[in-house]
Amino acid sequence: MRRFLRWPHRRLPGMRAVVTGASSGLGRALAWQLAQRGVHVLATARRADRLANLEDEWQAAGGGRGSLQCLPGDQTDAAFRSTLLEAATDRLGGLDLLVLAAGSGAVGPFEASSPETLRRVMEIDFFAPAELARLCLPALRDGRDPAIVFVGSIIGRHPLPMHLDYAAAKSALTAMAGSLRMELAADEIDVMLATLGPLASEFWESLIDGNRAAWSRGRAMPATRAARRIVRGVIRRRVEVIPGLQAKGYVLASRLFPRLFDRCVMRRAGLRRPFVRFRASPRHRGTPSSK
């Protein structure tokens, strides 16, 4: 019943938000745009100098209706996650919006990768946002019109070869967002998933392992434009936003024609499967005759 009484659109001015991954790309654009729209933002990432620049730029621009403060730290560190929540409570007086934009990836064949790379990618892209969301739930429950935004990827909706670690982490995050959305509906905490295609950011220059393959390059969307779509999604209480036609096309085509989609991807990646298999399987190879 209380749900019917909520405003159809979320009113951002005065909300209190934590934004992760705010030292560059999407997270930075989200922190800036939310603050411009009157949100009191606590922005975080590891690089303190980048965050200090963000604060300086915000002050130099004359600020806006909201505010922008920063706290550097590594989101994979459980102690830092607690410090972040304490800082949000102390400095902002509570928490209404949690935007989980930090992420990193790895590229390369599975066999040549390492257990450390797989674990690191899972830590950054899945465990850290999942645990930060869990930690923030009591504060969000006390917040005004609360919401959590998970930042996923089209690769989490349908994987690409040579992106196994990242695809696994983002697909786990996608599943988690869907599950949590239903679980938290009774608490009136909205959960939104942003499923992104290629962005113009530092993402591919700061991979944990490997380099971006030429075949996987798509037309990159400016991070500021993707951020605008996400902010609009938060306002309109969307369950999922997929910014850009390219990302929408990827998700739709991979869902409607999964085998054809895989074939096209494999062709682009130079991974061919023989059309007819001539090699007999060990079971049918026959045993030496025992005349």
Ligand SMILES: NC(=O)c1ccc[n+]([C@@H]2O[C@H](COP(=O)([O-])OP(=O)(O)OC[C@H]3O[C@@H](n4cnc5c(N)ncnc54)[C@H](OP(=O)(O)O)[C@@H]3O)[C@@H](O)[C@H]2O)c1
């Ligand atoms: N770029 C793309 O093509 C693309 C496509 C689909 C989805 N995405 C997703 O979009 C999100 C934003 O990526 P982006 O394109 O804006 O990339 P980006 O410019 O590289 O930004 C990634 C942010 O995450 C932060 N970060 C990484 N590891 C961290 C850690 N351990 N602790 C705290 N912060 C950490 C980085 O800051 P520090 O290094 O300072 O910590 C940086 O601020 C990510 O979740 C990414 O997976 C990106």
